[in-house]
Amino acid sequence: MMPKWFGKSELLSEKNLVSLTSSISAILVGLLFGLVILLISNPAQALAGFKTILFGGFTGGAKGIGQVLYFATPIIMTGLSVGFAFKTGLFNIGASGQFIVGAYAAVLVGVHWTSLPPVLHWIAALLAAGIAGGLWALLPGILKAYANVHEVIATIMMNYIGMYSVNYLVTRTVYDQLRNQSMTPVAVLPKWGMDQLFPRSSVNGGFYIAVLMVILIHILINKTTFGYELKACGFNRDASQYAGINAKRNIMLSMVIAGVLAGIGAGLLFLAGSGKHIEVVDILAVEGFNGIPVALLGMSSPIGILFAGLFIAYVTQGGFYLQLSNFVPEVIDIIIAAIIYFSAFSLIFKNVIGRWIRGRKEQ
């Protein structure tokens, strides 16, 4: 028996069934395309390689699964960031910037606020990450609400501003000169039993936090008046205004919440105690961009995003092991990209499948 807030009827409704089938179709086409690439680059090893992609995520048993959960955690959060914004009518291309700013805040607090007791320390660092991400998204939100500056442009700009500022700030405040990266935070997320379930993997309590955020966002979007308002503004700003909803405020809040989610995602990754650091290089945080396909594949629904994030982490994980079958790492990236790319087509599949079902019904 599912709890009431979970929405018993709607999870298995026809609409969601269509979404699910279309996402799965997109995955299958992407995998097939991956197989074609494998056949072109190394025909002899292609089938073995394909098997690695499909099942490589389980390599090492529990450890493999643990690694999948670990990699899934940040992209579930950035996917949630993109998907939540999208549900409210905004394209948040800035998850990358919000992510890196959040990462910096987490590391800064995690390294320096050592006077805090450990239990509070990681919470403070995580909160700092969320706040930093939220603030980073606030500016595009303000520009959108008051000056109608398109959020795609504004968030892309904020990505670069974020990356370069963080590079600069890292060298000034938490710099490990030897490795050209940030220092290791003292604050570390609790394991909450994950280390026993999945020994030798990097997974930790952060995954629970991501799942908790998924549930919170699901409730926020579908069950609350606040979510009703946010969606209303996303679907039709004019009609929302007509109904007396403060559209400007809601646009800003949507962006801020999206930014908070991306920021927390960064906090969960950089406070994992897994040796992840902010490297001082001129590259945008890839976790932010991976949030876009995760959101697309998950049809912007929080529950869908949870599974999409797990799937993409799983395939990526499988890809690592592809090197064992004599594939150059670039091919792996291409295949992963192809699957992600086709996931974007899940919307097209959705239309096709929806039409097919309707056609069947009418007959």
Next chain:
Amino acid sequence: MEYIIEMLGITKMFPGVIANDNITLQLRKGEIHALLGENGAGKSTLMSVLFGLYRPDQGAIRLNGQEVQIKDPNDANRLGIGMVHQHFKLVHNFTVIENIVLGIESTRHGFLNMDNAKKKVMELSDRYNLKVDPEALISDITVGMQQRVEILKMLYRDNEILIFDEPTAVLTPQEIEDLMEIMRGLTKEGKSILFITHKLKEIMAVADRCTVLRKGKYVGTAEVAAVTKEDLSEMMVGRKVSFAVEKKPFMPEKDVFEVRNLTVKSRHNQKNAVRNVSFKVRRNEILCIAGIDGNGQSELVYALTGLQPVVSGQLIMNGQDITQASIRQRNAGGIGHIPEDRHKHGLILDYSLAENLVLKNYYTEDFQHRGFIQFDAMYDYANRLIQEFDIRSGQGPYTPARSMSGGNQQKAILAREIDGNPDVLIAVQPTRGLDVGAIEYIHKQLVDQRDAGKAVLLVSLELDEVMNLSDRILVIFEGEMVAELNPEETTIQELGLYMAGSKRGKVQ
């Protein structure tokens, strides 16, 4: 009798609907043939088939007795079929003449040669009495003149069969008269006209014969001279329709809403769209603001409902100044608003019917508890309104608003606004694009509101609606109130003169 175009047994199916079911339409040479039907009756589909936009699943089209295939609009053009669309297809920053020759320009050595074109256009213009200024920009000329440009476009292409799709919707009464004169002139010169409309009065005035469609089916073809308006409407709707609106005698009570010296900026340019307007609305009264589209009505309503700030002036509601009040304060304070554009403002099309019905009160204690929406209460409420206002939809309260018909969407808005129990109900073109049955229903609801002691402010472009419903008429022209009229004492013609700005009266 010789037919120039015959559409025989046309059937066109879309997934799940039969848009045209074995429809026959025969157009005689030199006649004006009206095509009448409610929204969704299949008029547009039938015309799209004739114009080559759709291929029929069954049936044949004959031109002068010869069967023809029309695969695309170019075929239609070649066969001499031309169409004036409801929304004109003109390039606004081109001149009249440039628009007319667009697509079939004559050239010399690769350069435009407008002289011949201009000569031909002037000839046509004289012959059919279509006065236009060939060098004027489209953006500078009136809607009526734009329509004449569209007609000239067809004539310039030597079209013999002219389709007019709801041509009068955008015109003033005088322009409508002119258009009818032009149509008669065209048929005198041997052109044949198909006239799509749902306005019975115009059919009675100008058409020779009339083919009626209902729900995709052919109902019949009538000689207009032999039938009455009532006969035609019964053919169209399938039941008797009452045109007369019954209402209690006019006994206005105290003022509810007052507008003092209101000035509002235009949404399109820096000018003021509403200039120094003052009026009052009383209980038990339907006050109608009549005017041609674009004379400041939209801005006026936006200012009253809070969607747009005022430049100067005051709004008084039940004795309180609400000029600076937020939209929500106004909604809650007794202003109901049936907006002009139901898709832009009235509904969130991606929300379900139930979610749309609570659009203005989802936050009240009835539907919300500690920030959580009370879905049970919401669906109960939606079901009650669906019952009371007879809103029809596929899946009841769960139906996406987008998939509902225009009439039922409007009923949903009406239900929401009336059930909010407003003191003033502002209804802007509440029957636009609706069919006779829905219009009748909405008119009755508005009158019921008035009789129940509400003040109703009706903004309308439809003169019949203005004359039938209102207790008092204010005419707006270029943002100013130019006349206050009593519908009992005025005529449609007089109203038209005020609306067109050629006459000015006194406003108290």
